[in-house]
Amino acid sequence: MAVPPNTDAAFLREVDEELRRDQLAGAWQRYGRIAIIAIIVALAAFGGYLLWRSHQQSEAGEKAEALQKVYDGIAAKDAATKPLPDLATASEPGYRALAKFTQADVLLQKNDLPGAAKLFAAIAADTGVGQPFRDLALIRETSAEFDTLKPELVVSRLRDLARPSNAWFGSAGELVAMAYLRMNKPELAGPLFAQIARNEDVPGTIRQRAVQMTGVLGVDAVDQGEDKKAK
DSSP states (O other): OOOOTTHHHHHHHHHHHHHHHHHHHHHHHHHHHHHHHHHHHHHHHHHHHHHHHHHHHHHHHHHHHHHHHHHHHHHTTOOOOTTHHHHTTOSSHHHHHHHHHHHHHHHHHTTOHHHHHHHHHHHHTOTTSOHHHHHHHHHHHHHHHGGGSOHHHHHHHHTTTSSTTSTTHHHHHHHHHHHHHHTTOHHHHHHHHHHHHHOTTSOHHHHHHHHHHHHHHTOOOSOHHHHHHHO
């Protein structure tokens, strides 16, 4: 009886498939345990990260609650400032800066200008805090020290902040203009007060003071271009 011509090919395919199954089984025996361990380690690491994040959020919530209690106590004229020293050393820059700002404000209420200025200076030097808050701290430090500083130092500190494009233009510009007056340079102070008075982004109280100063210095606080349009 003749053997079908495709018998050898079918036999070779079976041998090849059996060989592949043996290779896969060997590979699983060799690497399967490693893969399982790697998956377990990855899951454990992810779980640890989630626990860490939960802990961080819980701590942040506690600090926010403590800071709110401080604000409530200050508003109620209650001596509820005990948490501030701990919050002032917090790892989160935002809470750290807010706590120091609050500590400085409490000292200002007690007329402790040097102590307040020291805290503002610490915020201004803290590179972990956002630049706008550092700029504000520098302005408030300068304000607390204004009477004891040479006017040239006030100008050099705040000149870059006393520009209309800066968020703190009103506060910084007012201090720089006052320093110019102390330097007997009304020709520099007057135009700066006028810029502050015309700038609608500046808080109203600062603009009102600037208008008063332009009146004293004989400077027109009204933008001439806008005045012509109104006519």
